[in-house]
Amino acid sequence: KQEVTQIPAALSVPEGENLVLNCSFTDSAIYNLQWFRQDPGKGLTSLLLIQSSQREQTSGRLNASLDKSSGRSTLYIAASQPGDSATYLCALDTGRRALTFGSGTRLQVQP
């Protein structure tokens, strides 16, 4: 059974810092991995999707990497802003369109 762990559970940083969020998983037989953002009481916004054959994806200030052999993915946020404050979730799809989610990292960026 796939298990997904996200560390740290919460993070508070001053504006402008670069930061790394971690996601680890137990089963490397994945189809893709998605990073999402969730604002309080809201739905999920897809940030990046990494296909199983890819090593990383970039979108603006965000960069996500995938290392299947070690069971790890990282989300790098450059030059953080207060508007980045949210919960970040990683989710794995084994090809059956049933995402397995981590518990999330709650990020607060202080002005």
Add this chain to the structure above:
Amino acid sequence: KAGVTQTPRYLIKTRGQQVTLSCSPISGHRSVSWYQQTPGQGLQFLFEYFSETQRNKGNFPGRFSGRQFSNSRSEMNVSTLELGDSALYLCASSSPRDRGFNEQYFGPGTRLTVT
């Protein structure tokens, strides 16, 4: 392109009642998945529908059911509500032809409170 829509956004029900939630996927998406989010269990997969057929089901009791219509809209039903069913219910749609690889797009969710 319009996003995933869910109705209603908020619901309050009493234990023992049943409830039906609705989800309209992104136009052209034929796969619809449902998830339950609670503070204790996080996000958990309920089931996935494609072309009116349930293709995958999570580990939830039979009180949770769903269906999909020919226009890809989906409903989920929870019968005999329990207090523990209070949660945010999220719907997601995807299409392998949209950027490929089944990227899932989520709706805003339905907040269900059972009293």
